[in-house]
Amino acid sequence: MLPPRIYVDESHLGRHVTGLERITLELFSAEALAPLPVVPVRSSGGTAGMIATQTLRLPLLLARDRQAIALCPGFPPSIPMTLFGRRVIPYIHDSFLLTRPQDLNWRARRYMAPAFAFALKRLPFLLVNSQTTRADIARFARNDAEIALYRPRIRDVFGIADLARDRRTPHPSETLRLVAIGTVEPRKDLRAAAAIVAALRAAGRPAQLDVIGRFGWGEETEALKKAPGVTLHGYLEPDAARAQIAATHALISTSKDEGLGLTLLEAQHGGLDVIATDMPVYREVLGASGLLVDSAEPAAAAAAIIARLAAPDALERAAGHALANLKRWNEAAEADHAALIARLAARIGLPDPVARR
Incomplete structure (x- = not known):
């Protein structure tokens, strides 16, 4: 039997590091989620490679490793990923794929928006970046979904x-x-x-x-x-x-x-x-x-x-x-981080690493 693992979808990384990429690197990297057993999953080959990773490779990893869970901190989980139910946890930045279709490019309209809507209707546990996003997403999520805060700790990325x-x-x-x-x-x-x-x-x-x-x-x-x-x-x-x-x-x-x-x-x-x-x-x-x-x-x-x-x-x-x-913000973010580490550890059958310190 494989040891418990947490796969993190990093298939969208490799471009310029802007907000979306920075959140993935700083909140969901192996260092950020230590000491949990994180396995990053990246892609190659541009957009086609990213879609292949999200729709084929990651679902295959979950099918082979029945104890594993997957975190999706960038784009919404693909429809094949969502079929794994409670083992898939998306990190939701906003609701714009559903609420602002007029502002989306064609890739977002055709690929991301349907996957996002499908995931919200089916997944029982969601992570969000703010209280505002939590209230907004609750309108679209399944009635019994748990929507947990995981606010980012803000680092001095510009050295200012x-x-x-x-x-x-x-x-x-x-x-x-x-x-x-x-x-x-x-x-x-x-x-x-x-x-x-x-x-x-x-x-x-x-x-x-x-x-x-x-x-x-x-x-x-x-x-x-x-x-x-x-x-x-x-x-x-x-x-x-x-x-x-x-x-x-x-x-x-x-x-x-x-x-x-x-x-x-x-x-x-x-x-x-x-x-x-x-x-x-x-x-x-x-x-x-x-x-x-x-x-x-x-x-x-x-x-x-x-x-x-x-x-x-x-x-x-x-x-x-x-x-x-x-x-004020970073103190709240630290509390969110500790709560998530404990929650993920319990999900894969490990003791709470924060409580053991």
């Missing part, structure tokens, strides 16, 4: 912790530099951020927006190229991203919807103030920190930003709130 000590509020005549981080695609609604920059300029406040993130689908990229005061940098490696963040006064996120908002928390390592769409998940993530605005009202958002920066020490105080919020 030293910047938190020197957050200076710019003079009203100085250009206010905002940064947005994430894939340029319709749901991120970066055109709303560009409109806020235009409103700031119209109100007499010099401003510019730097966008860091790969160019995705839709018409967003071309529209942003034409927007005044907006610079598209594309995907940047961490060192280059750090240089941009170091020259920035605040991070802005005008997403229409999110399951978490990882970059908001990552930016807070550097004491960066955050300006974000006023929606439930951002309220959960930011707590008492940051500035929430109606991103559909650029003039009102611009006025709120100008008012926030009126105090000479505004960004110094914002840095303190950012670091306090990051501490």
Whole structure:
């Protein structure tokens, strides 16, 4: 008989490391789940290889190893995977495959969305990244499903912790530099951020927006190229991203919807103030920190930003709130991690490694 194993679907790795990939590496790697017996399963051959791994190789591994379970932290489990029921545990980042079909590319519509819906109707145990996602997913999951929190611990991925000590509020005549981080695609609604920059300029406040993130689908990229005061940098490696963040006064996120908002928390390592769409998940993530605005009202958002920066020490105080919020979040994430380790150990018949320490 094979020893108990936990297979982790890493078939989506191998691209640029953005939010989805980072979550897999930092929450579901052998190091993150130690001392549990984790076996990563990767693929080769691009999209075709990934689909083959998810639909054939992983189901075969579960069929041969009847004690094993599988974690799916990236894409939804394939339909053949879901047929293994309680032995398959997905990590759900958001509900957009079901709730925002207009924002999906063709691969997501044809492959991922049907698999996601199938899994939610059948799997009894789901992991989610936030309380907001848990409430949202409950609408689609089976009635008796257990939906457990596994919030990510936020690491200083950009190496910006030293910047938190020197957050200076710019003079009203100085250009206010905002940064947005994430894939340029319709749901991120970066055109709303560009409109806020235009409103700031119209109100007499010099401003510019730097966008860091790969160019995705839709018409967003071309529209942003034409927007005044907006610079598209594309995907940047961490060192280059750090240089941009170091020259920035605040991070802005005008997403229409999110399951978490990882970059908001990552930016807070550097004491960066955050300006974000006023929606439930951002309220959960930011707590008492940051500035929430109606991103559909650029003039009102611009006025709120100008008012926030009126105090000479505004960004110094914002840095303190950012670091306090990051501490709050990471303490909750540590508790989630300990609970999951115990739960997975019990699932494969091992004693609780946390209790034995």
